Amino acid sequence: MTAPDPPVLRLSDGEAALSGAWTLAEFDILGRRRRLLFQALSQAGSEARSWNLEGISRLDNAAALLLWRAWRQRYPKQIILPERLAAAFSRIARLPEQKEESARPVPFLWLERLGRSVLSMSRRMLSFTLDVTELLGALVLSAYFLCRHPKAMPWKEFSATLYKAGFEAMPVTLLVGFLIGLTISYLSALQLRLYGADIFVVNLLGMGIIRELGPVLAAVLVAGRSGSAMTAQIGVMRVTEEIDALAVMGVSATLRVVWPKVAAMLVVMPLLVVWVSFSALLGGAVAAFVELELSIPYFFLRLPEVVAFSNLWIGLSKGAVFGFLIALLACHFGLKVRPNTESLSRHTTASVVTAITLVILTDAIFALLTRQIGI
Amino acid sequence: MSRAPSLSPLPQPAADASGVIELRGVWTRYRETLIHRALDFTARQGEVISLIGGSGSGKTTLLRVILGLTAPAQGEVRLFGESLHHASLAQRQALRRRLGMLFQQGALFSALSVYDNIAFPLRELGFLDEGWIRENVRLKLNMVGLDFGQAALTPAELSGGMIKRVALARALAIEPELLLLDEPTAGLDPPRSRSFVRLIRELQEMLRLTVVLVTHDVETIRGLESSVAVLAEQRVLRQGSIAEITAWDHPATREFFLSAPNP
Numbered sequence: 001m002t003a004p005d006p007p008v009l010r011l012s013d014g015e016a017a018l019s020g021a022w023t024l025a026e027f028d029i030l031g032r033r034r035r036l037l038f039q040a041l042s043q044a045g046s047e048a049r050s051w052n053l054e055g056i057s058r059l060d061n062a063a064a065l066l067l068w069r070a071w072r073q074r075y076p077k078q079i080i081l082p083e084r085l086a087a088a089f090s091r092i093a094r095l096p097e098q099k100e101e102s103a104r105p106v107p108f109l110w111l112e113r114l115g116r117s118v119l120s121m122s123r124r125m126l127s128f129t130l131d132v133t134e135l136l137g138a139l140v141l142s143a144y145f146l147c148r149h150p151k152a153m154p155w156k157e158f159s160a161t162l163y164k165a166g167f168e169a170m171p172v173t174l175l176v177g178f179l180i181g182l183t184i185s186y187l188s189a190l191q192l193r194l195y196g197a198d199i200f201v202v203n204l205l206g207m208g209i210i211r212e213l214g215p216v217l218a219a220v221l222v223a224g225r226s227g228s229a230m231t232a233q234i235g236v237m238r239v240t241e242e243i244d245a246l247a248v249m250g251v252s253a254t255l256r257v258v259w260p261k262v263a264a265m266l267v268v269m270p271l272l273v274v275w276v277s278f279s280a281l282l283g284g285a286v287a288a289f290v291e292l293e294l295s296i297p298y299f300f301l302r303l304p305e306v307v308a309f310s311n312l313w314i315g316l317s318k319g320a321v322f323g324f325l326i327a328l329l330a331c332h333f334g335l336k337v338r339p340n341t342e343s344l345s346r347h348t349t350a351s352v353v354t355a356i357t358l359v360i361l362t363d364a365i366f367a368l369l370t371r372q373i374g375i
Numbered sequence: 376m377s378r379a380p381s382l383s384p385l386p387q388p389a390a391d392a393s394g395v396i397e398l399r400g401v402w403t404r405y406r407e408t409l410i411h412r413a414l415d416f417t418a419r420q421g422e423v424i425s426l427i428g429g430s431g432s433g434k435t436t437l438l439r440v441i442l443g444l445t446a447p448a449q450g451e452v453r454l455f456g457e458s459l460h461h462a463s464l465a466q467r468q469a470l471r472r473r474l475g476m477l478f479q480q481g482a483l484f485s486a487l488s489v490y491d492n493i494a495f496p497l498r499e500l501g502f503l504d505e506g507w508i509r510e511n512v513r514l515k516l517n518m519v520g521l522d523f524g525q526a527a528l529t530p531a532e533l534s535g536g537m538i539k540r541v542a543l544a545r546a547l548a549i550e551p552e553l554l555l556l557d558e559p560t561a562g563l564d565p566p567r568s569r570s571f572v573r574l575i576r577e578l579q580e581m582l583r584l585t586v587v588l589v590t591h592d593v594e595t596i597r598g599l600e601s602s603v604a605v606l607a608e609q610r611v612l613r614q615g616s617i618a619e620i621t622a623w624d625h626p627a628t629r630e631f632f633l634s635a636p637n638p
Contacts, residue, residue: 023550024500024549025472025473025550025552027502028469028472028500028502034502058582058583060550060582061511061514061515061518061547061550062497062503062507062511062549062550063550065507065510065511065514066507068510069506069507069510087581088581091514091517091518092514095513095514095517096517096523338531339485339531340485340486340529340530340531341484341485341486342485342486
């Protein structure tokens with residue numbers, strides 16, 4: 001351990017004598033005495049007529065800069081500067097001058113800012129729409145290509161996505177679905193009992209879960225789980241230039257990376273919708289049994305009588321559309337990641353938020369279009 | 376003038392008998408693989424030591440052990456005479472403030488601009504005002520041969536050579552006493568590489584830096600007038616001047632110097 005050698009400044013008769021080690025590390029050790037030293041230095045900067053640097057044992061560039069600033073960016077008139085320290089100062093003295101950027105006040109700055117943000121927002125919306133459309137087109141072309149060359153279908157990636165986004169999501173979707181079904185059933189049972197309409201809990205849950213809640217719940221969970229993972233994965237592949245490497249090897253990134261994800265989600269989401277709806281209904285049946293003493297087999301026997309079969313089809317097709325949307329947006333945002341950590345996190349967030357928003361928007365459109373079916 | 380002439384010679388930092396870096400009997404494992412076996416290594420103040428050895432001989436791991444990023448399974452690591460792995464968090468941080476590291480890929484913070492990358496360690500110290508930091512960044516950029524106009528760029532916009540320079544500027548920002556370099560000249564063209572080596576040498580002399588580097592480049596070793604430590608058979612097999620190591624006929628070094636032209 002090198003012994004501490006604190007920097008010392010002595011000011012007497014207009015001469016500033018410096019000794020000790022003038023380094024950042026020593027400044028760091030000084031602790032509270034540091035402020036005193038800096039104050040003394042700025043005082044010396046305005047008062048001292050001559051400077052003696054002979055006593056300095058070590059001087060680093062940061063400390064040399066500190067002295068230079070105390071000297072107001074030029075050598076003092078009288079200075080004793082040992083040869084071995086001169087290099088540090090001459091390096092600073094040689095630094096090229098920098099231009100001061102002018103900060104001229106602009107009238108109506110807020111108006112300009114408002115205009116800029118509106119413009120950039122609409123530009124972003126436009127480019128988002130264009131980019132997604134472009135990706136859709138690339139997907140259609142890939143599908144056409146695959147129809148003609150079925151052997152080129154990336155089955156491995158397809159099944160990997162099925163497994164990761166589908167099978168691995170089963171426990172968490174079961175849990176969430178069950179608990180939500182339980183809660184809704186319990187709360188509606190309390191209300192329905194007031195009217196003696198206990199039995200209608202099956203209608204309420206069946207319609208609500210199969211047609212609405214199941215698909216939306218599955219979509220939200222999958223967007224959070226798999227959509228973010230896909231964006232991050234493709235984003236890192238962009239950062240590490242893996243996407244470019246694929247292109248160089250003559251492998252289309254759309255075909256090998258985007259297509260299997262979109263196709264797999266199109267398949268797996270309806271299955272997950274069934275799974276989530278089933279778990280929610282199970283939760284609902286359990287709550288109905290506890291609260292209303294409605295037997296669980298009776299609950300499921302009554303279900304097909306009160307909920308038209310077309311509702312299941314609506315739920316399933318919603319699932320497919322939602323899955324497609326989530327995968328498409330995840331891939332889109334992943335491919336837009338620029339090579340830095342900030343961009344990666346921003347795009348992953350945007351992917352999940354946009355996917356969930358669009359899923360709910362699409363759900364509303366579905367509700368409008370299917371308002372005469374199955375009710 | 377009533378100034379007493381200073382009669383005593385300048386206080387020189389004591390030539391420490393103990394080294395800046397001292398590794399005693401260090402064993403490192405990566406999963407099942409043994410990387411270092413009872414490795415000893417010493418670097419004294421002001422020394423410049425190049426670690427050489429075949430790929431996979433544990434050179435970069437040795438740097439990580441010195442930095443405290445990889446804990447050895449056994450053995451002792453002392454930096455500036457203090458044990459790294461038995462130090463408290465505050466002590467360890469104080470130790471780390473005395474060393475600078477240039478990572479092979481630069482390891483610049485990709486979300487920060489060049490300016491903020493170099494200013495980052497200075498801001499962490501907590502006692503520099505923004506004006507002083509700004510001047511420091513300007514000086515460090517100038518030292519590594521970059522223009523202050525490039526300070527607003529982000530790491531993604533830099534070429535490989537510029538990343539190295541910015542990373543060196545960042546490593547030097549807190550004025551370390553010990554500088555560790557992982558492949559400092561890899562990815563630089565020969566003239567840039569030479570001027571980079573000259574720069575490191577100049578700084579090393581000016582600040583009496585201790586420098587430990589991993590390199591594959593004989594030019595770099597010669598340019599730094601560095602001594603050489605050969606890593607093979609999971610330890611530092613031999614440490615000496617470049618002439619001694621060249622004269623030493625061993626499979627670990629034969630190929631290394633064979634390809635290099637004599638100066």
